[in-house]
Amino acid sequence: xxxxxxxxxxxxxxxxxxxxxxxxxxxxxxxxxxxxxxxxxxxxxxxxxxxxxxxxxxxxxxxxxxxxxxxxxxxxxxxxxxxxxxxxxxxxxxxxxxxxxxxxxxxxxxxxxxxxxxxxxxxxxxxxxxxxxxxxxxxxxxxxxxxxxxxxxxxxxx
Numbered sequence: 001x002x003x004x005x006x007x008x009x010x011x012x013x014x015x016x017x018x019x020x021x022x023x024x025x026x027x028x029x030x031x032x033x034x035x036x037x038x039x040x041x042x043x044x045x046x047x048x049x050x051x052x053x054x055x056x057x058x059x060x061x062x063x064x065x066x067x068x069x070x071x072x073x074x075x076x077x078x079x080x081x082x083x084x085x086x087x088x089x090x091x092x093x094x095x096x097x098x099x100x101x102x103x104x105x106x107x108x109x110x111x112x113x114x115x116x117x118x119x120x121x122x123x124x125x126x127x128x129x130x131x132x133x134x135x136x137x138x139x140x141x142x143x144x145x146x147x148x149x150x151x152x153x154x155x156x157x158x
């Protein structure tokens with residue numbers, strides 16, 4: 001008998017609101033001792049996934065003014081010779097202080113049906129380099145979530 005995701009999924013799924021601030025998200029993740037959650041719109045539609053990694057990536061993006069001390073002059077002068085200043089400005093990432101979850105979430109939902117085998121789910125996770133899969137039913141109804149920790153429990157119990 002094959003083990004399916006319905007056998008190992010967590011059915012009480014926490015979600016983040018796409019309009020939450022990053023501080024709200026960080027507190028939520030820490031308070032619930034999870035590293036990531038699905039993101040829902042105001043209407044309840046699944047619109048993405050967000051994790052602690054997304055917060056760290058966002059916080060470590062270069063600021064708009066990359067000519068700050070510590071930037072290696074060699075690279076700046078090389079770039080200045082190849083591109084116009086308007087083009088260079090387009091290369092820089094702006095990290096607004098008022099960023100919300102929708103600004104940094106992965107706007108893709110990796111999902112499987114509840115009768116998907118654990119092996120098939122593991123394959124999706126490995127190929128997508130992801131740590132959580134959403135288990136959905138008809139009309140994208142969220143039924144559960146399977147994480148890498150859930151998968152490790154299956155391996156442990158073999």
